[in-house]
Amino acid sequence: MPQCETKYFGTVSYDDSAAVEFPTGLPGFENCRRFLPIEEAARLPLVFMQSLEQPGLCFLTLQVAAIDPGYQLKMSPEDMASVGFDQPLGTAVDMVCLAVLSIAYADAPTVNLLAPIVVNPRTGRAVQSVRDDAVYLCRQPLVRLQAPCS
Amino acid sequence: MLVISRRAGESVLIGEDVEIQVLETGSGRVKLGISAPRAVPVLRNEVRLTRDQNLAAAQEVPLERLATALAQLRSRP
Numbered sequence: 001m002p003q004c005e006t007k008y009f010g011t012v013s014y015d016d017s018a019a020v021e022f023p024t025g026l027p028g029f030e031n032c033r034r035f036l037p038i039e040e041a042a043r044l045p046l047v048f049m050q051s052l053e054q055p056g057l058c059f060l061t062l063q064v065a066a067i068d069p070g071y072q073l074k075m076s077p078e079d080m081a082s083v084g085f086d087q088p089l090g091t092a093v094d095m096v097c098l099a100v101l102s103i104a105y106a107d108a109p110t111v112n113l114l115a116p117i118v119v120n121p122r123t124g125r126a127v128q129s130v131r132d133d134a135v136y137l138c139r140q141p142l143v144r145l146q147a148p149c150s
Numbered sequence: 151m152l153v154i155s156r157r158a159g160e161s162v163l164i165g166e167d168v169e170i171q172v173l174e175t176g177s178g179r180v181k182l183g184i185s186a187p188r189a190v191p192v193l194r195n196e197v198r199l200t201r202d203q204n205l206a207a208a209q210e211v212p213l214e215r216l217a218t219a220l221a222q223l224r225s226r227p
Contacts, residue, residue, distance in 0.1 A: 008213070027201035029208070045223060046216070059204070060211055066223050101216075102207035109219050112207075115200040128204075130196045138199040142219050 004036060005055035008048060012038070019052060020119050020126045023082050027115070027128060032057060035126070037096075037119070047098055049117065061098035064116055067142065073097060075118065075129045084123035094121055100128070101142070110139040 001013045014036050025032050034052040045066035051057035064071045073089055080089070087093055096119040099111040113136035119126040154162060161171035167187050174181035184192050193201075 026204055027197050028204040043213075043216075043220060046220060057208055059207055060216070062223070100204060100207050101211075102203055103211055103215055109216060110203075112200060112203050114196055115203075128200065130194065130200050132194065132196065138196070138203050142223075 004050070004052050006036075006038070006048075006050045007056055007058035008050075009038065012036070012050075017124070020124055022126050022128070024127070026059075026117075027130065029057070035059075037098075046101075049098070049100075059117075060101045061117060062101055062111055062142075064097040064099050064113070067099060067111055067140075068113065071097070071113065071116075072135070073116065073118070073129075074131055074133065074135075075127075076132070079118070079127045079129040082127050083118060083120040083125040085120060095119060096121060099140075102139070109142045111142055112138050113140045114138040 002016060003011055003013050006012050019034055019036050022033050022035065024030065029051075032051050032053055036050045036052055038048040038050055040046070040048075045063040047061045047063065049059040049061050064073075075085075075089060085093055085095075098117040098119070099113055100115070100117065101109055101111050103109045115128050115130040115138065117126055117128050156162065156172045158172050158175050161169050163169050168190060169185045171183040171185075172180060173183045186192055
């Protein structure tokens with residue numbers, strides 16, 4: 001079983017089939033193609049997206065459904081093709097949809113709902129799909145998405 | 151900001167090497183054709199925002215600062 005160095009968990013053994021490939025990298029990290037999603041029960045719905053090429057690179061992501069259950073995914077035909085979706089979204093397409101989390105810009109964490117990471121588990125391919133509409137924010141504060149207390 | 155009105159088929163030059171042509175307009179969208187040297191990066195602004203956000207997100211994150219937000223997410227119905 002292959003092993004990799006990780007940013008937050010030391011050396012980790014993983015199953016090759018769990019690795020995902022971004023054929024074009026991510027914006028700002030075009031040369032980083034292979035990542036390992038790591039989930040920890042205690043920290044769900046957080047998913048650590050650990051680079052298999054750069055041990056010091058690990059994005060923290062959140063399952064989009066946990067942030068915004070009504071999120072409407074929209075992808076360009078190019079992005080759909082790059083992960084191997086051959087049916088329109090909205091049909092029962094098997095996918096994982098994650099939002100990159102950052103705490104650099106404010107005291108409160110923000111998530112990028114403008115450009116979710118979409119993984120096709122059937123092909124093991126992923127893309128950070130940057131929307132071309134202005135429906136969702138690049139720096140959506142996480143706390144404001146909570147339902148108001150009743 | 152310089153503001154120029156153009157119709158479909160007309161173009162704007164930026165410097166010697168960059169040409170932006172309006173190809174199509176309509177239904178709230180404009181289709182642009184951009185000719186630029188390979189060394190000039192052409193990006194949708196959303197991609198630049200995402201690149202900047204990725205670069206920031208790649209910094210070290212003190213996980214304890216996320217504990218509260220995660221607990222709140224988990225406790226939602």
